[in-house]
Amino acid sequence: MKTWMLANRKTKETYERDRFFEEADELGIDFTVVYADEVDLIVSRDDRRSIRYQNEIVSLPDVLLARTGSATGNYNLSVLRQFERLNVPTLPNSDAIIAAKDKMYANQILAQAGLPIPKTMLTRFPSNSDLVEKQVGFPCVVKVVTGSHGAGVYLCEDKKQFNDLSELISALDFKNSMIVQEYVQFSEGRDLRVIVIGGRVAGAMLRQSTDGSFKANISRGGKGLAYDVDEKMEQEKTRNTKSKQRRKRITRFFCNLKDLQ
Numbered sequence: 001m002k003t004w005m006l007a008n009r010k011t012k013e014t015y016e017r018d019r020f021f022e023e024a025d026e027l028g029i030d031f032t033v034v035y036a037d038e039v040d041l042i043v044s045r046d047d048r049r050s051i052r053y054q055n056e057i058v059s060l061p062d063v064l065l066a067r068t069g070s071a072t073g074n075y076n077l078s079v080l081r082q083f084e085r086l087n088v089p090t091l092p093n094s095d096a097i098i099a100a101k102d103k104m105y106a107n108q109i110l111a112q113a114g115l116p117i118p119k120t121m122l123t124r125f126p127s128n129s130d131l132v133e134k135q136v137g138f139p140c141v142v143k144v145v146t147g148s149h150g151a152g153v154y155l156c157e158d159k160k161q162f163n164d165l166s167e168l169i170s171a172l173d174f175k176n177s178m179i180v181q182e183y184v185q186f187s188e189g190r191d192l193r194v195i196v197i198g199g200r201v202a203g204a205m206l207r208q209s210t211d212g213s214f215k216a217n218i219s220r221g222g223k224g225l226a227y228d229v230d231e232k233m234e235q236e237k238t239r240n241t242k243s244k245q246r247r248k249r250i251t252r253f254f255c256n257l258k259d260l261q
Protein backbone atom coordinates (compact mmCIF):
# COMPACT_ATOMS: atom_id res chain seq x y z
CA MET A 1 0.00 0.00 0.00
CA LYS A 2 1.26 3.41 -0.97
CA THR A 3 0.51 6.27 1.41
CA TRP A 4 1.42 9.92 1.07
CA MET A 5 1.31 12.42 3.84
CA LEU A 6 0.85 16.02 2.75
CA ALA A 7 2.82 17.96 5.34
CA ASN A 8 3.71 21.50 6.23
CA ARG A 9 7.36 22.20 5.44
CA LYS A 10 7.57 24.90 8.09
CA THR A 11 6.45 22.79 11.03
CA LYS A 12 9.15 22.05 13.58
CA GLU A 13 7.17 19.30 15.27
CA THR A 14 8.17 15.94 13.89
CA TYR A 15 6.59 13.64 16.50
CA GLU A 16 3.50 12.74 14.43
CA ARG A 17 5.52 12.26 11.28
CA ASP A 18 8.04 10.04 13.04
CA ARG A 19 5.27 7.90 14.55
CA PHE A 20 3.65 7.49 11.12
CA PHE A 21 7.01 6.35 9.72
CA GLU A 22 7.45 3.85 12.57
CA GLU A 23 3.97 2.36 12.13
CA ALA A 24 4.21 2.30 8.33
CA ASP A 25 7.52 0.49 8.60
CA GLU A 26 6.00 -2.10 10.90
CA LEU A 27 2.95 -2.61 8.65
CA GLY A 28 4.96 -2.68 5.42
CA ILE A 29 3.33 0.49 4.07
CA ASP A 30 5.21 2.53 1.48
CA PHE A 31 5.05 5.91 3.24
CA THR A 32 6.21 9.22 1.76
CA VAL A 33 6.01 12.74 3.14
CA VAL A 34 5.23 15.26 0.39
CA TYR A 35 5.02 19.03 0.42
CA ALA A 36 2.57 21.03 -1.63
CA ASP A 37 5.37 23.05 -3.26
CA GLU A 38 6.70 19.83 -4.83
CA VAL A 39 3.33 19.01 -6.37
CA ASP A 40 2.14 20.49 -9.65
CA LEU A 41 -1.45 20.19 -10.70
CA ILE A 42 -2.65 20.17 -14.26
CA VAL A 43 -6.38 20.18 -14.61
CA SER A 44 -7.33 18.39 -17.77
CA ARG A 45 -9.54 15.60 -18.97
CA ASP A 46 -6.60 13.22 -18.79
CA ASP A 47 -7.02 12.83 -15.05
CA ARG A 48 -4.48 10.12 -14.29
CA ARG A 49 -1.64 12.34 -15.40
CA SER A 50 -2.83 15.49 -13.72
CA ILE A 51 -0.54 15.34 -10.72
CA ARG A 52 3.20 15.76 -11.00
CA TYR A 53 5.48 15.23 -8.04
CA GLN A 54 9.00 16.63 -8.08
CA ASN A 55 8.53 17.37 -11.79
CA GLU A 56 7.68 13.76 -12.62
CA ILE A 57 4.42 12.05 -13.44
CA VAL A 58 4.11 9.49 -10.67
CA SER A 59 1.62 6.80 -9.82
CA LEU A 60 -1.01 7.96 -7.39
CA PRO A 61 -0.96 6.86 -3.75
CA ASP A 62 -3.75 4.64 -2.39
CA VAL A 63 -4.44 7.17 0.32
CA LEU A 64 -3.38 10.72 1.15
CA LEU A 65 -3.13 11.91 4.75
CA ALA A 66 -3.31 15.66 5.21
CA ARG A 67 -1.27 16.99 8.11
CA THR A 68 -0.94 20.59 7.04
CA GLY A 69 -2.34 22.12 10.23
CA SER A 70 -4.78 24.90 10.99
CA ALA A 71 -2.97 27.31 8.66
CA THR A 72 -3.72 25.12 5.61
CA GLY A 73 -3.90 27.53 2.70
CA ASN A 74 -5.53 27.44 -0.69
CA TYR A 75 -2.67 25.67 -2.43
CA ASN A 76 -2.80 22.70 -0.05
CA LEU A 77 -6.58 22.63 -0.41
CA SER A 78 -6.29 22.62 -4.22
CA VAL A 79 -3.83 19.73 -4.03
CA LEU A 80 -6.20 17.79 -1.78
CA ARG A 81 -9.19 18.47 -4.04
CA GLN A 82 -7.26 17.21 -7.05
CA PHE A 83 -6.62 13.90 -5.27
CA GLU A 84 -10.29 13.76 -4.27
CA ARG A 85 -11.30 14.22 -7.92
CA LEU A 86 -9.07 11.28 -8.75
CA ASN A 87 -10.85 9.17 -6.11
CA VAL A 88 -7.83 8.95 -3.85
CA PRO A 89 -9.17 8.85 -0.26
CA THR A 90 -7.94 11.90 1.63
CA LEU A 91 -7.93 11.99 5.41
CA PRO A 92 -9.08 14.44 6.55
CA ASN A 93 -10.73 15.64 3.38
CA SER A 94 -10.76 19.23 2.15
CA ASP A 95 -14.27 19.98 3.51
CA ALA A 96 -13.28 18.79 6.98
CA ILE A 97 -10.18 20.97 6.92
CA ILE A 98 -12.18 24.01 5.87
CA ALA A 99 -14.59 23.38 8.75
CA ALA A 100 -11.85 22.76 11.31
CA LYS A 101 -9.77 25.80 10.47
CA ASP A 102 -12.63 28.18 11.16
CA LYS A 103 -13.76 27.86 14.80
CA MET A 104 -17.00 29.74 14.12
CA TYR A 105 -17.91 27.54 11.16
CA ALA A 106 -17.03 24.41 13.16
CA ASN A 107 -19.35 25.53 15.96
CA GLN A 108 -22.12 26.30 13.47
CA ILE A 109 -21.85 22.75 12.11
CA LEU A 110 -21.88 21.22 15.58
CA ALA A 111 -24.83 23.34 16.71
CA GLN A 112 -26.78 22.44 13.58
CA ALA A 113 -26.11 18.77 14.26
CA GLY A 114 -27.61 19.21 17.72
CA LEU A 115 -24.38 18.79 19.64
CA PRO A 116 -23.93 20.63 22.92
CA ILE A 117 -21.53 23.54 22.38
CA PRO A 118 -20.61 26.56 24.48
CA LYS A 119 -22.65 29.62 23.42
CA THR A 120 -20.51 31.30 20.77
CA MET A 121 -20.61 34.79 19.30
CA LEU A 122 -18.67 36.33 16.42
CA THR A 123 -17.57 39.89 17.07
CA ARG A 124 -15.22 42.66 15.99
CA PHE A 125 -13.34 44.91 18.35
CA PRO A 126 -14.20 47.31 19.90
CA SER A 127 -16.92 44.92 20.99
CA ASN A 128 -20.14 45.72 22.83
CA SER A 129 -19.50 44.36 26.33
CA ASP A 130 -23.15 44.85 27.35
CA LEU A 131 -24.22 42.52 24.57
CA VAL A 132 -21.50 40.02 25.51
CA GLU A 133 -22.65 40.17 29.14
CA LYS A 134 -26.24 39.56 28.12
CA GLN A 135 -25.64 36.87 25.50
CA VAL A 136 -22.54 35.03 26.70
CA GLY A 137 -21.87 36.20 30.26
CA PHE A 138 -18.62 36.46 32.18
CA PRO A 139 -16.14 34.88 32.47
CA CYS A 140 -15.88 34.34 28.73
CA VAL A 141 -13.24 33.01 26.36
CA VAL A 142 -12.02 35.24 23.51
CA LYS A 143 -10.49 33.38 20.55
CA VAL A 144 -9.02 34.04 17.16
CA VAL A 145 -11.10 32.37 14.45
CA THR A 146 -8.19 30.34 13.04
CA GLY A 147 -5.53 29.00 15.36
CA SER A 148 -4.17 25.98 17.14
CA HIS A 149 -2.12 24.94 20.16
CA GLY A 150 -4.26 27.26 22.30
CA ALA A 151 -2.54 30.35 20.86
CA GLY A 152 -4.93 33.31 20.67
CA VAL A 153 -7.29 31.82 23.26
CA TYR A 154 -7.80 34.16 26.23
CA LEU A 155 -9.92 33.92 29.36
CA CYS A 156 -11.64 37.18 30.35
CA GLU A 157 -12.68 36.95 33.99
CA ASP A 158 -15.09 39.89 34.02
CA LYS A 159 -16.55 42.79 32.06
CA LYS A 160 -13.75 45.16 33.07
CA GLN A 161 -11.09 42.80 31.75
CA PHE A 162 -13.10 42.34 28.56
CA ASN A 163 -13.29 46.11 28.05
CA ASP A 164 -9.52 46.43 28.63
CA LEU A 165 -8.88 43.67 26.08
CA SER A 166 -11.31 45.29 23.66
CA GLU A 167 -9.42 48.60 23.94
CA LEU A 168 -6.08 46.88 23.45
CA ILE A 169 -7.19 44.96 20.35
CA SER A 170 -8.77 48.11 18.89
CA ALA A 171 -5.56 50.08 19.52
CA LEU A 172 -3.65 47.43 17.55
CA ASP A 173 -5.97 48.12 14.63
CA PHE A 174 -6.83 44.43 14.41
CA LYS A 175 -9.73 44.27 11.96
CA ASN A 176 -10.48 40.55 11.87
CA SER A 177 -13.47 39.00 13.55
CA MET A 178 -12.96 37.14 16.79
CA ILE A 179 -14.96 34.67 18.80
CA VAL A 180 -16.41 35.28 22.24
CA GLN A 181 -17.47 32.07 23.89
CA GLU A 182 -19.22 30.99 27.06
CA TYR A 183 -16.69 29.70 29.59
CA VAL A 184 -17.25 26.03 30.38
CA GLN A 185 -16.32 26.27 34.04
CA PHE A 186 -16.78 22.63 35.03
CA SER A 187 -14.34 21.64 32.32
CA GLU A 188 -11.59 23.99 33.51
CA GLY A 189 -8.18 22.80 32.38
CA ARG A 190 -9.43 19.72 30.57
CA ASP A 191 -11.09 18.81 27.31
CA LEU A 192 -11.94 15.73 25.34
CA ARG A 193 -10.71 15.04 21.81
CA VAL A 194 -12.90 12.54 19.99
CA ILE A 195 -11.55 11.19 16.71
CA VAL A 196 -14.28 10.14 14.28
CA ILE A 197 -13.22 8.34 11.12
CA GLY A 198 -15.72 7.37 8.45
CA GLY A 199 -18.64 7.88 10.83
CA ARG A 200 -17.15 5.80 13.66
CA VAL A 201 -15.53 6.90 16.87
CA ALA A 202 -11.97 5.61 16.61
CA GLY A 203 -10.84 6.79 20.01
CA ALA A 204 -10.76 9.64 22.44
CA MET A 205 -8.20 11.48 24.49
CA LEU A 206 -8.79 13.44 27.66
CA ARG A 207 -6.41 16.39 27.79
CA GLN A 208 -5.57 17.86 31.14
CA SER A 209 -3.51 20.96 31.87
CA THR A 210 -0.74 20.49 34.40
CA ASP A 211 0.09 24.08 35.28
CA GLY A 212 -3.24 25.40 36.49
CA SER A 213 -4.08 26.96 33.11
CA PHE A 214 -7.65 26.72 31.83
CA LYS A 215 -6.13 25.48 28.55
CA ALA A 216 -5.53 21.75 28.22
CA ASN A 217 -3.32 21.80 25.11
CA ILE A 218 -0.53 19.25 25.16
CA SER A 219 1.72 21.69 23.32
CA ARG A 220 1.36 23.91 26.40
CA GLY A 221 2.46 21.17 28.76
CA GLY A 222 -0.89 19.41 29.24
CA LYS A 223 -1.01 15.65 29.43
CA GLY A 224 -3.11 13.31 27.29
CA LEU A 225 -4.91 10.30 28.73
CA ALA A 226 -6.69 7.55 26.81
CA TYR A 227 -10.46 7.86 27.28
CA ASP A 228 -12.82 4.95 26.77
CA VAL A 229 -15.42 5.36 24.07
CA ASP A 230 -18.82 4.74 25.58
CA GLU A 231 -22.35 4.51 24.25
CA LYS A 232 -23.17 8.15 24.99
CA MET A 233 -20.22 9.31 22.94
CA GLU A 234 -21.24 7.01 20.10
CA GLN A 235 -24.71 8.58 20.15
CA GLU A 236 -23.27 12.10 20.06
CA LYS A 237 -21.04 11.14 17.18
CA THR A 238 -23.85 9.47 15.27
CA ARG A 239 -25.98 12.60 15.56
CA ASN A 240 -23.04 14.60 14.33
CA THR A 241 -21.97 12.51 11.39
CA LYS A 242 -25.31 11.11 10.24
CA SER A 243 -27.01 14.46 10.02
CA LYS A 244 -24.23 15.78 7.87
CA GLN A 245 -23.51 12.55 6.02
CA ARG A 246 -19.87 13.28 6.52
CA ARG A 247 -18.41 9.90 5.89
CA LYS A 248 -14.69 9.60 5.32
CA ARG A 249 -14.09 12.62 7.46
CA ILE A 250 -12.03 12.87 10.52
CA THR A 251 -13.80 15.10 12.97
CA ARG A 252 -12.35 16.34 16.21
CA PHE A 253 -14.92 18.02 18.33
CA PHE A 254 -14.96 19.76 21.63
CA CYS A 255 -17.23 17.69 23.83
CA ASN A 256 -19.23 18.83 26.73
CA LEU A 257 -17.69 16.54 29.36
CA LYS A 258 -20.69 16.83 31.67
CA ASP A 259 -22.96 15.48 28.94
CA LEU A 260 -20.73 12.51 28.41
CA GLN A 261 -20.39 11.50 32.03
Ligand SMILES: Nc1ncnc2c1ncn2[C@@H]1O[C@H](COP(=O)(O)OP(=O)(O)OP(=O)(O)O)[C@@H](O)[C@H]1O
Binds near residue numbers: 141153184187
Ligand atom coordinates in the same frame (compact mmCIF):
# COMPACT_ATOMS: atom_id res chain seq x y z
N1 LIG B 1 -15.26 27.85 26.00
C1 LIG B 1 -14.30 27.28 26.73
N2 LIG B 1 -14.48 27.01 28.04
C2 LIG B 1 -13.52 26.43 28.77
N3 LIG B 1 -12.31 26.09 28.29
C3 LIG B 1 -12.07 26.34 27.00
C4 LIG B 1 -13.05 26.95 26.14
N4 LIG B 1 -12.53 27.06 24.91
C5 LIG B 1 -11.28 26.57 24.97
N5 LIG B 1 -11.00 26.13 26.22
C6 LIG B 1 -9.74 25.53 26.66
O1 LIG B 1 -8.69 26.15 25.95
C7 LIG B 1 -8.00 25.17 25.17
C8 LIG B 1 -7.64 25.77 23.82
O2 LIG B 1 -8.82 26.14 23.12
P1 LIG B 1 -9.07 25.69 21.61
O3 LIG B 1 -9.22 24.22 21.57
O4 LIG B 1 -10.16 26.53 21.08
O5 LIG B 1 -7.70 26.12 20.97
P2 LIG B 1 -6.94 25.53 19.73
O6 LIG B 1 -5.91 26.58 19.46
O7 LIG B 1 -7.89 25.19 18.66
O8 LIG B 1 -6.27 24.20 20.30
P3 LIG B 1 -5.90 22.86 19.45
O9 LIG B 1 -4.69 23.15 18.64
O10 LIG B 1 -5.62 21.86 20.53
O11 LIG B 1 -7.11 22.54 18.64
C9 LIG B 1 -8.93 23.98 25.08
O12 LIG B 1 -8.19 22.81 24.98
C10 LIG B 1 -9.73 24.05 26.36
O13 LIG B 1 -9.02 23.39 27.40
Ligand SMILES: [Mg+2]
Binds near residue numbers: 147148149
Ligand atom coordinates in the same frame (compact mmCIF):
# COMPACT_ATOMS: atom_id res chain seq x y z
MG1 LIG C 1 -8.47 23.57 17.57
